[in-house]
Amino acid sequence: MVPLLAEIFRELGYEGATLTRITARTGIGKGSLYHFFPGGKEEMAAAVLEEVDGWFEREVYAPLREDDATAAITAMWRNTEAYFHSGGRVCLVGAFALDETRSRYAGAIAAYFVRWIDALAGALVRAGAGRVEAVMMAEEVVSGIQGALVLSRALDDKGVFKRLVDNARRRVEASVSQAAASRA
Amino acid sequence: MVPLLAEIFRELGYEGATLTRITARTGIGKGSLYHFFPGGKEEMAAAVLEEVDGWFEREVYAPLREDDATAAITAMWRNTEAYFHSGGRVCLVGAFALDETRSRYAGAIAAYFVRWIDALAGALVRAGAGRVEAVMMAEEVVSGIQGALVLSRALDDKGVFKRLVDNARRRVEASVSQAAASRA
DNA sequence: GTCTATACAGTGATAGAC
């Protein structure tokens, strides 16, 4: 049910996701919605944010922190490309960050990105990159994915997303292998 | 007046920018608004998109096409950083692209980005880059700015925007000077 | 738990006085 809501908020944004459209798309009546989410729409969106955050924590951040660095980074590229349907699906957190919805969920939004950057930077260090360089590169990657989503949606062209993400991956690999070589 | 509207749509998004909030912030009554925009909110947003597009066409795209390539690219970095208030201001076109507002203005949204990429790629070619490489780099830059806006808003940190844009600029400069050197 | 009916504020939009 929460994944259903997530899809609706993703496509329509917080303001655009009216209760009428939610009931129409999910087939769940208003009564039922308010039974599960007494806090109304605000609570629904909070639950959706938590669900999205949970998915990334489980599938991306935790592996980046704990697993073999190179393997986890490879999995990150694969999982995020699949998650965002190669640019066909928008990032809910990024979309919320852009308008005044941000003020409502500022903590959750910032935490999502901070933890992504920190986890990736840690993995890059373990893969051989320098600390400062790793943080910068992690910021670049996370920001780059958001930009690729915006641009591929704007141009309605998934190829743009794939090209941009591929390039980011190549840049990271080049930088890591160069750092490893200079340490040898 | 249109710039006033632009600021409101930027901050609140299309759905969030209600007529009540527009009249409250601009001090212009509904009667006057409908006098200038008989098509209502949809026409207001269209006018705003056109105004934004006009600004970029005049201040960024035209110089990239016509002026000295290196100077125009330098001006682009300066003007976009100023325009977006170093990440404190969001890109209206990018924000519209993310939710279902996109379907309403798909043509204008795509055109804004296509012309930016084309103009920048042309300037990069004139500055010495190869054609394919220039297009790819232009996509990266435009996408990178959008990503930097999302991330700096999400983290509420203008420093992130500045770092990311500075890095993008350095990458472009390195690539151009390298291409120029290999041609010599 | 789910539905229907409904409350009431807010929506985009219009008409008409000034």
Added chain:
DNA sequence: GTCTATCACTGTATAGAC
């Protein structure tokens, strides 16, 4: 041109039958 009043409608939210 601008304002006020008001329209029909939709927004979120609630109450109560089942």
